[in-house]
Amino acid sequence: MAKQIKVSLIGNPNTGKTSVFNLLTGLNQQVGNYPGITVQKKEGICKLSRGVKAHILDLPGTYSLNASSLDENVVIELLLNKKDKDFPDVAVVVSDVENLKRNLLLFTQIKDLEIPTILVINMADRMKRTGITLDVPLLEKELNTKIALISARKNEGIDELKQLIESYGTLSSEPCVDALTFAPDYFERLKKAFPKQSLYKLWLVITQDVNFRKIDKQELDITPDFQIKSESELKRFQQKETIKRYQFINNVLKKGLFIDEKAATGVRARLDRILTHKVWGYAIFFAILLLIFQAIYDWSSYPMDLIDEGFAWLSEVTKSVLPAGPFVDLITDGIIPGLGGIVIFIPQIAFLFLFISILEESGYMSRVVFLMDRVMRKFGLSGKSVVPLISGTACAIPAVMATRNIENWKERLITILVVPFTTCSARLPVYLIIIALVIPDEKIGWIFSYQSLTLMLLYFIGFLAAVGASWILNKTLNIKSKSYFVIEMPGYKVPMFKNVAINVIEKTKAFVFGAGKIILAISIILWVLASFGPNEKFSKAEEIVSTAHTNLTGEELETEIASYKLEHSFIGYAGKAIEPIVAPLGYDWKIGIGIISSFAAREVFVGTLATIYSVGSDEEETIKNRMAAEVDAKGLPLFNLASGISLLLFYAFAMQCMSTLAIVKRETNGWKWPLMQLVFMSLLAYSTALIAYQILK
Amino acid sequence: MKTTIADLKIGQRALIKEITSDLIPLKLLEMGCLPGNEVQLLQMAPFQCPIYLNVNGSHLAIRKEVAAQIEVQIL
Structure with a gap:
């Protein structure tokens, strides 16, 4: 096998990193988990010229190398471990032209790791509308890198990026800024103790609370006298480091990035005024919720009926084609209905993820989190718990998976634990038949029937149980979580079809094969x-029943036998x-x-x-x-x-x-x-x- | 009494002063919430929490108790 160039895609959330990944790899991608943890691992193959291939790893989005969640730990663990099989030959840092200043913070940190690095500036198509111009050659020189100016939406600049990846050997692996200057004595000592190591790497090992077991101990064995004394001192050091980096970035961008305020259009501000409005914001959110419920319960019932009939038909056909026997019974009465029971949920799950990924891609979901955070927090949940709780009304499985973006572990755990209380679609058939049996079919006044009120009440009880349980869990669980609530409010974008489609397919696949x-x-x-059955009553059921009920014939007899068999x-x-x-x-x-x-x-x-x-x-x-x-x-x-x-x-x-x-x-x-x-x-x-x-x- | 981001009114701009408290999450600094940078309050959710800010060109939302830790000078 020819050597593959190992590429790691790194970048802040909302920079279009996944779009770049989708463009580089097409459908040639795999989603799995990192060993032992549930962080998603996305990798794919990208064909470069003349048979050279690149293995692309899409690392979880992170704002910096100071990790505050499991997902972010993965990034540091990989980038510090040269022996990891995924350790990159070249790092591709994806940034968004509108948030370049913030995105460059992570870039300067990656550069400090002395890995050859390419800077991708995405969303170049938005430059005109936002009045931004860039001096690319100057930025390349100041940042000591090569820049690919691309537009994932318009599929522009990808070939240039591929060329840069292919010629990664010529890239600089020198840092672009010396940020560790705020405590000269300390860093001087550290440098003396480990003359061969990159200072920033040592600094990360000292400051980051991640699992370094996998990293060669000897290489980075930090003696206790280099540990920072107190939590607050550590924090102050990290603050100073961040300030240093921003000073550098501000200086560079002063020379290389120009914004013409007059050319900028205020789409974001206008949409925000409505979508986060104290009244309209909630009204729009509830209208969208209604639409989602309509899709899950009404629209998906058509494909679901088809699937149901299809499997029943398949079962019948198999029964008539194959010779009778216990093995065929297992196929027709066990396996086929079992498979049908999984496939029947695909329309609901696909609809749900279609809506959720459109809302996320467009940037709207952050506004929902913003609107709901205060209410949810009273119960130990986060604004980010809204998505899982909505998903739970279709099925708890995708809902539990949707909790992954809650950074605070306690809030995430509570959300996972209470989601099964929401009334999922599997409860519906049970509710309907019992209600029809025991609740009188009468109306109160003109509109409301007792039966539909009972059903509504059951939905309400489910929601109340979820909220009540979170309240109790919040009071009783003693979990310290370091993560704070900070949410980026990304600009509004028209969702990209390819991203939405890949997301829906991926999530549905995960459900079908997992659950x-x-x-x-x-x-x-x-x-x-x-x-x-364990005894004769089961094996001789036909005999017993036909002697006991001599008056029964045909189908009636058969059902009586089936019932007797089941009993025994x-x-x-x-x-x-x-x-x-x-x-x-x-x-x-x-x-x-x-x-x-x-x-x-x-x-x-x-x-x-x-x-x-x-x-x-x-x-x-x-x-x-x-x-x-x-x-x-x-x-x-x-x-x-x-x-x-x-x-x-x-x-x-x-x-x-x-x-x-x-x-x-x-x-x-x-x-x-x-x-x-x-x-x-x-x-x-x-x-x-x-x-x-x-x-x- | 110190003026903080939590005291801003919608649309008001301010300059971030020295950041001293270690209660401020590092992530917030990394998103551009640094001394000398300009901050504008764009929107508040009901009960004034969370609040929606534009800090140094970054748009983000934070809870009120964190906002109350960041000292500012109103412009």
């Missing part, structure tokens, strides 16, 4: 447990075993099975009850009638107001979703938090259901 594996595994296990399958016995536990809540063993099986995913409940109540077709109306006819030992209806409300509350609070637990485990790096979530939510569900049933019965 999909678990849903599939559970549905196979459930099928096995329901298809086999492994899962049936499991249901009987937990009956004493669920009886105080007003449930019998059949509902118990429904609850066990819906631990994998809530929506399984309705399907399970359909099988249990031996309803051949799963039309809602028939299941409903059958459930309504179900009686308890005293001959009274099993589904009454008390047991119905108890079930609704149970489903509102219980953590019945394996996939969410798995994602929480991945995002929090261990079983501690998902298990606590499971225990806490189950206890809450059980006790509220118990209280409701005992009061109402």
Whole structure:
């Protein structure tokens, strides 16, 4: 294999770094995780001329090399470790022409690491509108680098960048500023102790609280007498370093960057006046929320119906084509519906991420964070928790993944822990059937029916539980987080189609392959447990039932047999075993099975009850009638107001979703938090259901 | 009493004075919030928190308690 040039893309957030990455690599990219942590690792291959290839690594966006989050730690760990297999031959620092001053801070730090560096100045297409002109040759000389002036939006300047990458050997790897001059004695001593090392590298090892285990200890073994005495002294040193760097940058830009204020247009100010307005800002935000809900619940129902029918058809066809037997049953009743259960959520998730990435790309999301921060903070959440909580109404899985941009670990953890309380779409089928059974179909006044009010109330209860739980967690969790709330308010941009599309595809893929594996595994296990029994009653079910019900024939007999089989399958016995536990809540063993099986995913409940109540077709109306006819030992209806409300509350609070637990485990790096979530939510569900049933019965 | 960014009114400009407190996150300095730089208050969320600033050409939002740590001289 020919040698690949290793390139690291580095830059502040909102500079279009990802657009540059997408342009360099096209669809030739891979998204994974850094080993052991959940920070996303994006890499791709870029073809240069004459068969030379570059391996491009898109490092997480960072404002400086002073790390304040997991994502930023990754950048330092890589750039300090020459032995890392991804250590770059050339660093490409991406900046945005409108924020060049701020972006150059990171650039001067990267230069200090003595890595050959290219400076990309992106969004050149906006120079005219903002009245900016640049003296590129002068900037190249002062900053001791090569500059690629590009426009990722208009696809301009990329070839020049590729050429610069290819000829990286000619780039300077000298620093451009000497920022460590504020404590001459200290740095003089440090230099003497480690004459071969770059001073800035040593400084980073001393000041940064990151994992340097991977970096060669001997090379950078700092003795205790170089440690900075106190936290506040360290901070003052870092402040002085930052000021020094800005002095240099200001001097350079005074000579190389000119702004004609008159040419600048005030689009940002005009949009901000409306979008962050005390009244209009919120009104617009809620209108957008309504649109998102409309898309998730209404528009996506069409493709979802198609998918549902498609899988049912596939199951039927497979059944008729393949010879009958347990293996084919596993495929048609276990694996195909299991796969369908994953694929059916794709439209909702794709819609959700389409909206979210448009809102993020356009710069609007920062305004939402700005508007909501104060309210959310009262409950230990951050303005940045809004996105996950919205996503949670579709599905908790992408919602948990969306918490990644909350820099404060405590606020992020609380958000992850409470997101499963929001009413996700999987609860909806359960709610609908129970409400139809136990809430009278009558109207209050002209418009509101009791049934729709109950549904609204359930959404409200879910939201209230999320907020209440965050409030409690905020009071009880003793986590010190260093990170502060500072959010950049980027300029408004028309979203780039390519970026949005790649983002939607990537997120949907992550869901299908991440959560999909678990849903599939559970549905196979459930099928096995329901298809086999421990004793004769299961294996000889046909005989037993046909002797007991001689009057039944055809389909009726078959459904009776299926129901008898289920009762004596492994899962049936499991249901009987937990009956004493669920009886105080007003449930019998059949509902118990429904609850066990819906631990994998809530929506399984309705399907399970359909099988249990031996309803051949799963039309809602028939299941409903059958459930309504179900009686308890005293001959009274099993589904009454008390047991119905108890079930609704149970489903509102219980953590019945394996996939969410798995994602929480991945995002929090261990079983501690998902298990606590499971225990806490189950206890809450059980006790509220118990209280409701005992009061109402 | 010291004047800080938290005392600014919408549209008001000020010069940042010496930064002394270590309560100010480094990230804020790195985004351009440095002594001698100009700051303008662009917008406030309800209850005056967070606040939306233009500091030295960078647009950013911070919470009020951090803003109250940054001493300024109103222009």
